[in-house]
Amino acid sequence: MLWRRALRHRGLVLGGALLLVIVLAAVLAPQIAPSDPLVVDTQAMMAPPGSRHLLGTDALGRDLFSRVLFGGRISLLLGVISVTISLVLGLLFGIAAGYFGGRVDEVIMRFIDVLLAFPGLLLALLAVFALGASLTNAMIAVGISGIPLFARVTRGEVLTAKENLYVEAARALGAPERVILWGHLLPNIIAPNIVIATLRIGTSIIFGASLSFLGLGAQAPTPEWGLMLSQGRGFLAVAWWMSFAPGLAIFLTVMASNLLGDGVRDVFDPRMST
Amino acid sequence: MFGALYVVPGDAIDSMLAETGARPQDVARLKREFGLDQPFFTQYRTFLTRALRGDLGRSLRQRIPVTTAIADQLPATIELTFGALAVSIIIGLGLGIVAAVRSGTWVDTVTMIVSLVGVSMPIFWSGLLLIFLFSLKLGWLPAAGTGGLAALTMPAFALGMSGAAIIARVTRSSLLEVLGREYVRTARAKGLAERVVVLRHAMSNAMISVITIVGIQFGALLGGAVVVEVVFGRQGIGFLAAEAIRTKDFPMVQGTVLAASLAFVLVNLCVDLSYGWFDPRIRYG
Numbered sequence: 001m002l003w004r005r006a007l008r009h010r011g012l013v014l015g016g017a018l019l020l021v022i023v024l025a026a027v028l029a030p031q032i033a034p035s036d037p038l039v040v041d042t043q044a045m046m047a048p049p050g051s052r053h054l055l056g057t058d059a060l061g062r063d064l065f066s067r068v069l070f071g072g073r074i075s076l077l078l079g080v081i082s083v084t085i086s087l088v089l090g091l092l093f094g095i096a097a098g099y100f101g102g103r104v105d106e107v108i109m110r111f112i113d114v115l116l117a118f119p120g121l122l123l124a125l126l127a128v129f130a131l132g133a134s135l136t137n138a139m140i141a142v143g144i145s146g147i148p149l150f151a152r153v154t155r156g157e158v159l160t161a162k163e164n165l166y167v168e169a170a171r172a173l174g175a176p177e178r179v180i181l182w183g184h185l186l187p188n189i190i191a192p193n194i195v196i197a198t199l200r201i202g203t204s205i206i207f208g209a210s211l212s213f214l215g216l217g218a219q220a221p222t223p224e225w226g227l228m229l230s231q232g233r234g235f236l237a238v239a240w241w242m243s244f245a246p247g248l249a250i251f252l253t254v255m256a257s258n259l260l261g262d263g264v265r266d267v268f269d270p271r272m273s274t
Numbered sequence: 275m276f277g278a279l280y281v282v283p284g285d286a287i288d289s290m291l292a293e294t295g296a297r298p299q300d301v302a303r304l305k306r307e308f309g310l311d312q313p314f315f316t317q318y319r320t321f322l323t324r325a326l327r328g329d330l331g332r333s334l335r336q337r338i339p340v341t342t343a344i345a346d347q348l349p350a351t352i353e354l355t356f357g358a359l360a361v362s363i364i365i366g367l368g369l370g371i372v373a374a375v376r377s378g379t380w381v382d383t384v385t386m387i388v389s390l391v392g393v394s395m396p397i398f399w400s401g402l403l404l405i406f407l408f409s410l411k412l413g414w415l416p417a418a419g420t421g422g423l424a425a426l427t428m429p430a431f432a433l434g435m436s437g438a439a440i441i442a443r444v445t446r447s448s449l450l451e452v453l454g455r456e457y458v459r460t461a462r463a464k465g466l467a468e469r470v471v472v473l474r475h476a477m478s479n480a481m482i483s484v485i486t487i488v489g490i491q492f493g494a495l496l497g498g499a500v501v502v503e504v505v506f507g508r509q510g511i512g513f514l515a516a517e518a519i520r521t522k523d524f525p526m527v528q529g530t531v532l533a534a535s536l537a538f539v540l541v542n543l544c545v546d547l548s549y550g551w552f553d554p555r556i557r558y559g
Contacts, residue, residue: 117535118531118534119493119494119496119497119538120493120494120497122497122500122515125497126527128519129519129527210396210397210398213398213501215520216516216520229402233505236402236405236410237410243399247396247403250396254395254396255390258390258393
């Protein structure tokens with residue numbers, strides 16, 4: 001029944017379809033791309049969009065359409081991996097704090113409060129500073145910035161769920177703590193986290209692209225969208241397509257994931273609807 | 275924060291002097307001068323003691339006090355952040371109220387599409403699009419620089435749009451819930467003008483959720499200010515922080531991130547305290 005409701009939700013279907021197209025384009029980039037995204041062509045530097053280069057070329061003559069396709073792999077990977085990091089660590093912290101309570105709860109939630117004192121992107125910047133500027137560290141940094149959100153939601157859910165009779169019954173039957181935590185509690189508290197994770201993908205992609213735009217994420221010559229925008233910034237007056245193409249790619253991907261996330265929330269957890 | 279910066283592989287002295295090929299004894303001397311050879315807790319105690327006196331150390335690159343550098347750049351960031359906040363609140367509230375009052379119509383749909391576009395557009399892209407249109411093509415506004423309303427307009431708009439989109443969604447949702455309540459029906463039955471019903475009776479009760487989001491959005495604006503100041507070549511703490519991170523300037527990174535986080539915490543404290551003003555049922559102490 002939930003799936004039928006999902007298929008009737010226009011936003012979810014539209015966002016899902018658009019995201020599927022983007023994911024397929026990224027996965028099939030080696031087959032679709034007309035040229036190698038790293039190959040330099042000094043004869044075609046800053047060529048405008050046309051029949052030979054669909055989205056034009058950049059300052060080194062590299063085909064922008066190919067770089068946007070391959071860049072999709074990096075941005076989507078960054079979004080998924082960073083959200084996974086946030087989700088897993090947030091779940092661990094939230095479950096520990098909510099289930100064990102007392103001192104454990106105090107220590108964990110004060111740590112989470114400290115993380116919350118830093119605005120999201122600044123926390124990611126701080127993490128990149130500690131880890132070093134690279135694509136992998138940008139993924140970790142963006143993941144760290146999302147931990148407080150998942151930890152707080154999970155803790156709230158666990159506080160409610162652990163009072164349920166099935167938990168008491170499991171304890172009475174002698175089930176070990178790990179079975180209660182992972183076998184009983186986790187399946188019952190995961191739904192809101194999945195909804196938030198879907199909504200968080202768009203934010204993570206933007207954070208990751210922002211770090212690369214500032215020179216703190218992916219490094220040249222990687223075809224990453226934020227980095228491509230940064231490289232195009234200096235040529236805005238003479239080659240606007242260098243900034244337009246990767247920016248449009250980020251916008252469409254984030255919009256698709258936001259539509260999908262809103263739809264998943266409306267269908268699976270209407271309490272959170274705005 | 276201090277701990278996170280401490281674990282950075284290779285400190286600023288190493289990266290600074292690696293470029294000049296300095297001798298190991300010069301590196302050691304400079305580390306002693308800046309206290310970077312001390313154990314972690316000694317360094318932290320020194321930092322904390324000085325910070326409480328308003329001394330955040332000296333920039334390793336610029337050799338000026340961090341507090342001086344922050345004080346010089348702070349006004350520009352405050353100007354940008356509050357300008358963006360004004361854009362967010364004015365446009366967000368306006369769109370949200372219109373969408374709620376015209377719920378279910380094409381106005382509502384268009385408003386929410388505009389909101390979706392706003393929240394999906396990366397700030398650095400919208401900033402570049404604004405520069406391309408209003409500076410390069412039309413020549414109406416300066417592409418870069420700090421100072422004056424003209425130089426503030428595009429950065430504030432670029433930074434504020436995504437916040438406006440989120441505020442619009444929350445306002446719409448919150449107002450729709452309030453407009454369905456009994457006392458609103460009573461107000462309409464009494465013959466009050468719709469404008470009075472919405473703005474005086476409904477909005478004051480919908481504002482709690484909106485104020486909460488405004489507080490959270492302030493943090494997003496502070497983070498976004500880093501990107502906007504780089505895009506528009508504006509002075510500010512964000513630009514200072516980005517440069518300090520790139521050059522591994524520990525004291526400057528500490529100072530700028532601390533300043534931004536302090537501002538974020540203070541604003542959210544004001545948000546918490548304002549709840550009692552909007553809803554007299556909420557009182558602290």
